[in-house]
Amino acid sequence: MELDHTLGCGQAFRWSSDGCWHFGTVCSAALKVRLTPEGLECRSSPPLKAGFIRSYFRLDDDLDAIIAGMTRHFREKGDRHLKEAVQRYRGLRLLRQDPWECLVSYVTSIVSNIPKITRCIEKMSRKYGTRLELDGRETYSFPSPEALAAAGAQGLKDCELGFRGRYISELAGEVVSRQIDIGALRSAAYPDARKALMQLMGVGEKVADCVSLFSLDKLEAFPVDRWVQRVARRLFFDDRPVSVRIVREWGMEKYGPYARYAQEYLFHYVRHLPAESLFP
DNA sequence: TGCCAGGCCTTCC
DNA sequence: GGAAGGCATGGC
Numbered sequence: 001m002e003l004d005h006t007l008g009c010g011q012a013f014r015w016s017s018d019g020c021w022h023f024g025t026v027c028s029a030a031l032k033v034r035l036t037p038e039g040l041e042c043r044s045s046p047p048l049k050a051g052f053i054r055s056y057f058r059l060d061d062d063l064d065a066i067i068a069g070m071t072r073h074f075r076e077k078g079d080r081h082l083k084e085a086v087q088r089y090r091g092l093r094l095l096r097q098d099p100w101e102c103l104v105s106y107v108t109s110i111v112s113n114i115p116k117i118t119r120c121i122e123k124m125s126r127k128y129g130t131r132l133e134l135d136g137r138e139t140y141s142f143p144s145p146e147a148l149a150a151a152g153a154q155g156l157k158d159c160e161l162g163f164r165g166r167y168i169s170e171l172a173g174e175v176v177s178r179q180i181d182i183g184a185l186r187s188a189a190y191p192d193a194r195k196a197l198m199q200l201m202g203v204g205e206k207v208a209d210c211v212s213l214f215s216l217d218k219l220e221a222f223p224v225d226r227w228v229q230r231v232a233r234r235l236f237f238d239d240r241p242v243s244v245r246i247v248r249e250w251g252m253e254k255y256g257p258y259a260r261y262a263q264e265y266l267f268h269y270v271r272h273l274p275a276e277s278l279f280p
Numbered sequence: 281t282g283c284c285a286g287g288c289c290t291t292c293c
Numbered sequence: 294g295g296a297a298g299g300c301a302t303g304g305c
């Protein structure tokens with residue numbers, strides 16, 4: 001595992017690093033992790049349940065086998081972009097995030113950018129979460145659905161959320177009043193989980209796919225945002241105009257069982273390419 | 281100053 | 294059911 005790639009690739013928004021430790025807030029715990037010759041070292045407050053870290057970092061995913069599968073794929077299909085992405089970011093793992101936090105985070109991400117998303121989430125947590133401390137470092141838990149429902153649209157707008165404040169307020173209200181358990185969708189089939197998510201305010205195809213991929217174990221999901229759409233058009237569709245739906249179906253078909261990892265490696269790869277190499 | 285950003289909702293046809 | 298327009302805010 002490579003922690004810089006895994007925690008810095010933009011799939012989760014509550015991690016930072018001092019070059020030695022990675023500091024994060026996950027659900028209701030402050031934690032810090034680092035890699036040592038003995039493996040993954042983790043400290044947390046309050047102490048996490050046994051197996052949490054294993055689940056969060058998806059340590060049950062056989063990354064070597066997945067990379068071998070993607071390697072086979074790009075050799076057979078001549079996909080040089082996936083090849084370079086895998087070579088450059090080897091060790092990037094998907095995370096298994098908390099579904100509620102993931103859902104709100106990706107509604108926050110609508111027409112935004114990673115620094116701003118990070119700021120909004122920190123403000124929301126500071127205002128509506130509970131205080132945590134680990135080795136003198138202060139942080140705040142991610143707010144519960146009840147806390148965000150009670151916050152109201154204006155309270156959330158004040159967290160730099162803009163029009164997303166209303167989405168999140170109504171979304172939280174729906175989850176509380178209908179007693180929806182987002183995590184229960186883990187046991188649903190991907191199309192059913194996706195459909196259920198899209199019934200919620202502020203959740204369209206892209207957000208539903210991100211939540212499916214990053215928190216609900218939906219292996220087939222291939223989220224298509226502006227970056228993926230633009231890059232797919234540029235690199236794989238000879239600059240022909242192509243809809244989100246077409247790119248999504250193309251990605252799911254093209255990468256099959258590796259869609260989830262292929263998408264994340266490609267996304268991280270293209271975000272770090274110089275602009276002129278993509279759009280000369 | 282004006283454009284753009286990890287889309288979605290609403291309206292209109 | 295598909296195509297436009299509007300949406301808050303900050304960065305560049």
